Amino acid sequence: MNKLLFFLLSALVVYFQLSVFGVFFNAKLIPNVVLSFVICLVLLQGIEKSLIWIMLIGFLIDIGSAWLWGTSALILAVTSAIAEKINRYTEIRSLKSGQIFVLAFSLLASSFAFDFLGLAISKIESYWLGQNIFYSFSFFSFEYGAKSAAAIMAGIFIYYLFRKWNVAYKLSS
Amino acid sequence: MKYITKKRGKFLAVIILLVILIFISSRGADNPVKGILLGASAPFLKTFRIFAGGFQGFFHFLGSIGDLKNENQKLMEENRELLAENARLKDVGKENETLRKELGLIPKSRYELEASFVIAQDPQGLGNYFIIDKGENKGIKEGMPVIVSSGILVGKITEVYRSSAKVLLLTDQSSSINAEVTDSGARGIIKGIYGLGVMMDMISQAEVIKEGDEVITSGLSNETPRGLYVGKVGQVGQSGDKLFQQADIILPVDLSALRVVFTIKKF
Numbered sequence: 001m002n003k004l005l006f007f008l009l010s011a012l013v014v015y016f017q018l019s020v021f022g023v024f025f026n027a028k029l030i031p032n033v034v035l036s037f038v039i040c041l042v043l044l045q046g047i048e049k050s051l052i053w054i055m056l057i058g059f060l061i062d063i064g065s066a067w068l069w070g071t072s073a074l075i076l077a078v079t080s081a082i083a084e085k086i087n088r089y090t091e092i093r094s095l096k097s098g099q100i101f102v103l104a105f106s107l108l109a110s111s112f113a114f115d116f117l118g119l120a121i122s123k124i125e126s127y128w129l130g131q132n133i134f135y136s137f138s139f140f141s142f143e144y145g146a147k148s149a150a151a152i153m154a155g156i157f158i159y160y161l162f163r164k165w166n167v168a169y170k171l172s173s
Numbered sequence: 174m175k176y177i178t179k180k181r182g183k184f185l186a187v188i189i190l191l192v193i194l195i196f197i198s199s200r201g202a203d204n205p206v207k208g209i210l211l212g213a214s215a216p217f218l219k220t221f222r223i224f225a226g227g228f229q230g231f232f233h234f235l236g237s238i239g240d241l242k243n244e245n246q247k248l249m250e251e252n253r254e255l256l257a258e259n260a261r262l263k264d265v266g267k268e269n270e271t272l273r274k275e276l277g278l279i280p281k282s283r284y285e286l287e288a289s290f291v292i293a294q295d296p297q298g299l300g301n302y303f304i305i306d307k308g309e310n311k312g313i314k315e316g317m318p319v320i321v322s323s324g325i326l327v328g329k330i331t332e333v334y335r336s337s338a339k340v341l342l343l344t345d346q347s348s349s350i351n352a353e354v355t356d357s358g359a360r361g362i363i364k365g366i367y368g369l370g371v372m373m374d375m376i377s378q379a380e381v382i383k384e385g386d387e388v389i390t391s392g393l394s395n396e397t398p399r400g401l402y403v404g405k406v407g408q409v410g411q412s413g414d415k416l417f418q419q420a421d422i423i424l425p426v427d428l429s430a431l432r433v434v435f436t437i438k439k440f
Binding site: 015016017018019020022023024026027028030034047048051055058059060061062063064065066068069070071072073074077078081125 | 228229292339
């Protein structure tokens, strides 16, 4: 998979997130597949090599976002750094099931981190920059649990797909 | 300075760059870029949305085959009832025309409408706004009200690009629309409750409102015409300072399931 193909794949995932998922899911149940996609890439090839993709995907998602231009990229970058740290400290390479658990944990933590950062940034943007953006949800609700579970499952699928396609190697070559 | 490695330096540079970009965006500089990218993406978003809608309809159809016989019988009964209702409504129609004139309501057919597809929704999944496939090129302007076919208000235009526009839904916290209860004539402001629902606020204590009363736009602002249907009054309560009454509003449509909407360009 070359870089152009990967860019097209990223754009496809973003377009699905923006348009298709809304048809099948209630607005509050839409899983953040873009986040799972980015986190899987970061876990496979490291944040340094993924930064350019994080920025590109963040800019694309901001097309349909209420946030200011660049906010999604910023949140994705910080979330990715957190996910990489978690993964480094908790990695269990020997057990396949352990690896899935670590991956699921990294994705769940990323999901929390993403939404928490989104909440914090939207508050900063609202108060300091005079923008009227409101971002609020309950972390402890059925909708949030279902949304996170779907994002984790999507993430596990994407991770194994990336590994099968050897994305990390092909993007760096 | 060993703490700042090459990797950390690169990461920090990106973060600083993005913060600067956000600051520039806050001054409105991002609108042309967003407009161009949204314009380029709109055909894809629209195609994806239409195909997804088709798929969903097909699966829904497959799932409902078993119920078709019962549904058919129910529809035939409903049809008979509707024939009788239709005859009655013809008479009511004339009465309605007279009343609309008296109340100063504009007949719905006189609105200049622009039909649009919903092509994208809030990527954060909060469901407080969506993007439509018509923009400046079709005469859409900021502040224009957005309705569904039967004259039910769903939101208003907040951002306009060349071939797309952003619609802020009634449920958004920043949304506020002047409204009136049809039975009592009580006036108030329709506000979103943290994206979860809608309430009518600032209703005078002197007014009598009850559950089930219907709420329409009052047309006090120049942006929204009078007479657009908003919903029904739910639970009635008091504002925090007890100066006004507040009422939950039950919306007649599921705002997250909209596919086609109409923007009122002229009224």
